[in-house]
Amino acid sequence: MxxxxxxxxxxxxxxxxxxxxxxxxxxxxxxxxxxxxxxxxxxxxxxxxxxxxxxxxxxxxxxxxxxxxxxxxxxxxxxxxxxHQSRALSRKNILMRDRYTCQYCLKVTPSGELTLDHVIPRSRAGETTWENLVACCHPCNNKKGNRTPEEAGFKLHRPPRPFSMxxxxxxxxxxxxxxxxxxxxxxx
Ligand SMILES: [Zn+2]
Incomplete structure (x- = not known):
């Protein structure tokens, strides 16, 4: 079958x-x-x-x-x-939640050119969770590097949330x- x-x-x-x-x-x-x-x-x-x-x-x-x-x-x-909130934490779902928009510079970007950014970097104990991952373009990701948004002078468009209904x-x-x-x- x-x-x-x-x-x-x-x-x-x-x-x-x-x-x-x-x-x-x-x-x-x-x-x-x-x-x-x-x-x-x-x-x-x-x-x-x-x-x-x-x-x-x-x-x-x-x-x-x-x-x-x-x-x-x-x-x-x-x-x-x-x-409720049954969506798997995945690259695809994060990009969808953020509508393929870099959460720092607000540029809408094809999914292949977006990265996932750990808002609090992993090296600083930032977790891999809905609340700590955002869609991010390559230029912003490079600029931000291993820093928090505050340290890099970046502002998050809005606080990341779980993908809810x-x-x-x-x-x-x-x-x-x-x-x-x-x-x-x-x-x-
Ligand atoms: Zn950007």
Missing amino acids: HASLHHRSDRIDRGGPDRLHRPVLVLNASYEPINICAARRALVLVLKGVASAEETASHHVSSARRELRVPTVIRLLEYRRIP HTSRHLIRLLGRSDDQWRKYLFY
């Missing part, structure tokens, strides 16, 4: 990699927006029977068995309890503002 799914999604991937990276809105069984995932993952969830496609884009991708419409909104078929909803709304298919699930 798993092997064949994998195989199928590999085939899908060759069909159109760009389309398959587009963000898809994920709704809980209750229609509450809970997450965003890439179209590729959304397709796998639909194929597995874990989610249904609520809205689809006009274009298709071909899988081994059938033509599939790329979903733009999916809904989980089983209700999932969402624990609130942050997550905010991001979903921000992304969904320009998408008609998402909007009806977001503003009610």
Whole structure:
């Protein structure tokens, strides 16, 4: 079962990699927006029977068995309890939380060109936590070096916080503002 799914999604991937990276809105069984995932993952969830496609884009991708419409909104078929602050502490999530913006100079930067900065440097017992990590561009990171923001004359845009459900909803709304298919699930 798993092997064949994998195989199928590999085939899908060759069909159109760009389309398959587009963000898809994920709704809980209750229609509450809970997450965003890439179209590729959304397709796998639909194929597995874990989610249904609520809205689809006009274009298709071909899988081994059938033509599939790329979903733009999916809904989980089983209700999932969402624990608070369940987001993993990862580079990707920190950059998302900080909206790909250097927290010192406020420049929006592609994720490949951003680093993670320990606000209190690790060498000074700074911890690897949501509250001590921020997105930082290379020039700022080099300037700051092994110093605290105060020592380097830097000011943090805002105190870093854990990635909460609130942050997550905010991001979903921000992304969904320009998408008609998402909007009806977001503003009610
Ligand atoms: Zn910067």
